[in-house]
Amino acid sequence: MKLPPPIHRWSMTPRRAISLQQRLAGRIRIEPLRKMPRLVAGADVAFSADGRRCLAGVVVWDVEAGEVVEERLAWRPATFPYVPGLLSFREAPAVLAAVRKLTLRPDVFMFDAQGLAHPRRMGLASHVGLLTDCPSVGCAKSRLCGEHGVPAAKAGSTVPLLDHDETVGVVLRTRDGINPVYVSVGHRVTLQDAVSVVMSCVTCYRLPEPTRLAHILVTRHRREK
Numbered sequence: 001m002k003l004p005p006p007i008h009r010w011s012m013t014p015r016r017a018i019s020l021q022q023r024l025a026g027r028i029r030i031e032p033l034r035k036m037p038r039l040v041a042g043a044d045v046a047f048s049a050d051g052r053r054c055l056a057g058v059v060v061w062d063v064e065a066g067e068v069v070e071e072r073l074a075w076r077p078a079t080f081p082y083v084p085g086l087l088s089f090r091e092a093p094a095v096l097a098a099v100r101k102l103t104l105r106p107d108v109f110m111f112d113a114q115g116l117a118h119p120r121r122m123g124l125a126s127h128v129g130l131l132t133d134c135p136s137v138g139c140a141k142s143r144l145c146g147e148h149g150v151p152a153a154k155a156g157s158t159v160p161l162l163d164h165d166e167t168v169g170v171v172l173r174t175r176d177g178i179n180p181v182y183v184s185v186g187h188r189v190t191l192q193d194a195v196s197v198v199m200s201c202v203t204c205y206r207l208p209e210p211t212r213l214a215h216i217l218v219t220r221h222r223r224e225k
Contacts, residue, residue: 001102004133017089021122028126033193037107038063042210044112045091046218054078056094057218060106061210063200074098088127109136112211115186117169119145129187136186137194143182153177174202
């Protein structure tokens with residue numbers, strides 16, 4: 001899959017990375033999808049035992065067929081330190097390397113990470129969505145910022161995720177009575193679209209299939225290596 005030219009380098013200090021996030025956040029677009037996507041690519045990462053290498057996996061899920069149609073892996077050095085709120089600078093180079101290997105072009109990318117539900121509105125889902133210029137969604141297992149109530153127990157129920165009175169995402173119950181997930185806009189989708197995409201990929205598990213299978217892929221491959 002061909003990507004746009006890079007808009008920044010990755011080698012920088014955490015302070016410069018924070019400044020860059022603040023500048024890039026203004027370039028994130030919230031706009032409706034033209035149609036509900038059929039091909040949803042889930043991405044996840046794992047690290048080598050010494051933490052020096054990052055493994056990214058991308059799994060393309062066909063929503064209509066209910067099956068995987070492509071999967072790719074890529075290792076990259078993890079040169080940026082672990083800093084909460086700056087994980088995209090540690091993980092995105094490997095994710096982009098895996099995306100470049102795709103032969104199919106997904107309609108939407110989904111990340112086990114935050115999008116706008118980030119202190120500077122620039123989580124991994126937004127950062128990679130901007131760099132690929134593709135619609136992207138964050139669907140995380142835990143909260144990074146904001147406050148929220150408790151969604152109803154029925155699958156599909158949501159409550160707003162608020163950060164300083166701004167709605168940065170929703171807390172979504174994907175299955176009846178199961179712990180919810182945190183869904184936010186990455187890039188070029190609306191929040192309603194993001195929820196619809198996540199729910200369209202849910203089968204019998206809490207997590208949507210694209211990111212669930214991407215996690216299994218990188219975990220298995222890391223152990224094999």
